[in-house]
Amino acid sequence: MKMTKLAAFAATAMTMASPVLADLVFPSLSYRTGPYAAGGIPFADGYADYFTMVNARDGGIGGVPIKMIECETGYNTEKGVECYESTKGEGALVYQPLSTGITYQLIPKVTADGIPLHTMGYGRTSAANGKVFSNVFNYPANYWNGASNAVNHILDLNGGDINGKTIALVYHNSAYGKEPIRTLEELSKKHGFKLSLLAVDHPGQEQKSQWLQIRREKPDYVVMYGWGVMNQVAVQEAANIRFPMENFIGIWWSGGEHDVLPAGDAANGYKALTFHGVGKDYPVFADVQKYVVEPGNAAGAGDQIGTAVYNRGFYAAMLAVEAAKTAQEIHGVKDITPAMMRDGMEALVIDEAKMTALGMPNFGPSFSVSCENHGGPGLGGVAQWDAGAKEWKLISDFAPSDMEVIGDLIVEDSMAFAAENNIEERCK
Amino acid sequence: MIYREAGDFKTSYAKDQQTFPIAFDRWGYFITLAFAFLVVPFIINDYWINAVVLPFLIYAIAAIGLNILTGYCGQVSLGSGGFMAVGAYAAYKLMTGFPDLNIVFVIFLSGGITALVGMLFGLPSLRIKGFYLAVATLAAQFFLVWLFNKVPWFYNYSASGQISAPERSIFGYAVTGANALPAVSYLFCLCFVVILAWAARNLTRGANGRKWMAIRDMDIAAEIIGVNPLKTKLTAFGVSSFYIGIAGAMLFAVYLGAAEVGEAFGISKSFLILFMVIIGGLGSIFGSFAGAAFMVLMPVLLKNVMVGQLGWPTDLAAHFEFVIVGGLIVLFLIVEPHGLAQLWRLAKEKLRLWPFPH
Numbered sequence: 062m063k064m065t066k067l068a069a070f071a072a073t074a075m076t077m078a079s080p081v082l083a084d085l086v087f088p089s090l091s092y093r094t095g096p097y098a099a100g101g102i103p104f105a106d107g108y109a110d111y112f113t114m115v116n117a118r119d120g121g122i123g124g125v126p127i128k129m130i131e132c133e134t135g136y137n138t139e140k141g142v143e144c145y146e147s148t149k150g151e152g153a154l155v156y157q158p159l160s161t162g163i164t165y166q167l168i169p170k171v172t173a174d175g176i177p178l179h180t181m182g183y184g185r186t187s188a189a190n191g192k193v194f195s196n197v198f199n200y201p202a203n204y205w206n207g208a209s210n211a212v213n214h215i216l217d218l219n220g221g222d223i224n225g226k227t228i229a230l231v232y233h234n235s236a237y238g239k240e241p242i243r244t245l246e247e248l249s250k251k252h253g254f255k256l257s258l259l260a261v262d263h264p265g266q267e268q269k270s271q272w273l274q275i276r277r278e279k280p281d282y283v284v285m286y287g288w289g290v291m292n293q294v295a296v297q298e299a300a301n302i303r304f305p306m307e308n309f310i311g312i313w314w315s316g317g318e319h320d321v322l323p324a325g326d327a328a329n330g331y332k333a334l335t336f337h338g339v340g341k342d343y344p345v346f347a348d349v350q351k352y353v354v355e356p357g358n359a360a361g362a363g364d365q366i367g368t369a370v371y372n373r374g375f376y377a378a379m380l381a382v383e384a385a386k387t388a389q390e391i392h393g394v395k396d397i398t399p400a401m402m403r404d405g406m407e408a409l410v411i412d413e414a415k416m417t418a419l420g421m422p423n424f425g426p427s428f429s430v431s432c433e434n435h436g437g438p439g440l441g442g443v444a445q446w447d448a449g450a451k452e453w454k455l456i457s458d459f460a461p462s463d464m465e466v467i468g469d470l471i472v473e474d475s476m477a478f479a480a481e482n483n484i485e486e487r488c489k
Numbered sequence: 490m491i492y493r494e495a496g497d498f499k500t501s502y503a504k505d506q507q508t509f510p511i512a513f514d515r516w517g518y519f520i521t522l523a524f525a526f527l528v529v530p531f532i533i534n535d536y537w538i539n540a541v542v543l544p545f546l547i548y549a550i551a552a553i554g555l556n557i558l559t560g561y562c563g564q565v566s567l568g569s570g571g572f573m574a575v576g577a578y579a580a581y582k583l584m585t586g587f588p589d590l591n592i593v594f595v596i597f598l599s600g601g602i603t604a605l606v607g608m609l610f611g612l613p614s615l616r617i618k619g620f621y622l623a624v625a626t627l628a629a630q631f632f633l634v635w636l637f638n639k640v641p642w643f644y645n646y647s648a649s650g651q652i653s654a655p656e657r658s659i660f661g662y663a664v665t666g667a668n669a670l671p672a673v674s675y676l677f678c679l680c681f682v683v684i685l686a687w688a689a690r691n692l693t694r695g696a697n698g699r700k701w702m703a704i705r706d707m708d709i710a711a712e713i714i715g716v717n718p719l720k721t722k723l724t725a726f727g728v729s730s731f732y733i734g735i736a737g738a739m740l741f742a743v744y745l746g747a748a749e750v751g752e753a754f755g756i757s758k759s760f761l762i763l764f765m766v767i768i769g770g771l772g773s774i775f776g777s778f779a780g781a782a783f784m785v786l787m788p789v790l791l792k793n794v795m796v797g798q799l800g801w802p803t804d805l806a807a808h809f810e811f812v813i814v815g816g817l818i819v820l821f822l823i824v825e826p827h828g829l830a831q832l833w834r835l836a837k838e839k840l841r842l843w844p845f846p847h
Contacts, residue, residue: 091803093802093803093804093807094804094807094808098804102804131802131803132796132803133792133796133803133804133806133807135807137752138745138747138748138749138752138753139544139745139753142539142540142744142745143539143540143789146535146536146539146540147536147540149535150534150535150536161649162651162747162749162752162753165649165651165653165747165749166745166746166747168653168747169653169666169667169746169747170667170746172667173667173668174667185649186648187648234638234751235650235749235751235752236649236650236651236749237649239648239649239650240648240649242648243648260638262751263751263752263755361804470648474647474648477647481585481653481655482655482656482666483656
């Protein structure tokens, strides 16, 4: 006991020694290790590279440099708590944990600490209701939008009628994978398709039985909510049972290059949703090359630039920087606090002119955030994998999801949360 | 010189039988307790509470629980993660089902429910031993995780299957939920740890503990001298699961705040607690604390040194953390197979003679 106490004090002394700097602090709770690193690395690289670029090109946000603190979570909730606690004291402006499990833990904590949490395309979907969740944002799209986008795409393929068709949902057996089930159930009532649920346990390397079941039941379409190593295994298994790839649609987290490359040509035609642009054909990537890659400051190995999940991290950082700019304008202060950052996120407006000015024309949907709506418009597009060219191609526009169904579910779930935790509605 | 028993005379059996017969030990124990209760709450910050001290205290309870079963009664269990999940889900159901129930009772009741479940899964231990029992408890681990994932009643039909702890307080101070002051949750956990460790220590040196140890050392001989194996093994499973259930309930309610069974209470948790017990020392209460401290503190310490001080990339540091912790485990087990508790015992033996060994 005494030895450990000594060690504890040694470590206390070390953590307390780090001085607080007047920078804009953006912590990056990343995971570059473990079974989910395949998706964690490109996201973290994109997130870091955007900040590096803004620092080198513009000297920070409104002249105040950005300091990014990276903390490895390994997609593990306990390490996530540790990372949150170790970085929040440094003046962290916004958290983006890239993990639904960690998000659920942080929601009450950030609300108590007054720090905003941005869970772009993941996390607790009902946090879109800003009346209940004051500090949580999930614009521009969430899991339920994704489920609806996938169903809408299937509707388009079938001329609007999918009555009697079967859709199988292959999902990661965790909070993340279970999120879309309610929405899909509602949609199946509405459109008359049959829903079959196939859970895959963490980490997702064992999927033989699920795909045997798919081979036996022959569903018309398979929708997948997978992450990490689970994705590539699923694509490979689908190829093994010769499931038609164009009928296999992954959520945006199942749409990385690393997910389809291992299956080679067999993955050709696999579809994945996306809520932002794919590829490197944007003027901003010239800046990345000039200010980040050439000085040798690219994050990680620097080999992820332009991949789908890298672009998502890049996009997340862009939205964070724009929100910080908005906050600086609202409050007229350069050195913003987390509370000001929250106001900036709530007043964020992203339009085409802004994105063009940033060198990212048509990179994502135009949207605005309000006090009531923290979820954005929920637009999503479909990208298809071209195994020959080894690249994703957008095959649809960013189209709306079924907000009629989703809106009701969001109100229902967020109200249940409000009742459980005695939260009063805001925005009156 | 300072640490010695000479001149420390006992005049009654009670004094002779006390937990810390040497005055120096006794004073050390009281000073540690006083420090933990009176000084630590005032000097500790959020980071230390939430990243290090809370998990240490909670895992110490779990390690004591497993130590009772494995260290004292000799029944190997790989189901600790599953039993912690029982505690956590019991706490969640009790907290949401009976909002007025005090959190202290919630945690004790969760322990009680886990004890019943543990005894149920302990029944096979009457017929099977050793590795075979380990496999049976492994089945409990997988079954329980599957159950909490599969049956929506356990997570109140929430869309995601996540359970989150609502705010509960004692004497007006929030203990669970995000508004809990770190010092309050610390004191809350510390009270549980002290009471449970004290109870475990006294259980293990009483009649029950002797029966457990008799079964551990040779079950046939124990049966011949009149130890009832059914009762003994089941009490060991019950008491052990009670502790582990309390640890699970506190891990969920006080420390994590939200949990998801596969991730928070998976097989890796069972191994983590087993490592704590083995590294700390089988059959030792102090060993449970030492093992929990080692497994909780070491990664945080290494991370702070490698990332915070040396500025290494986080992924490199994370990989090195595995290498170093793994290496240290192997080293400790080679140097001292009986764990940190035995190292401590040896150090004390040496200290008694120091500075004049002969």
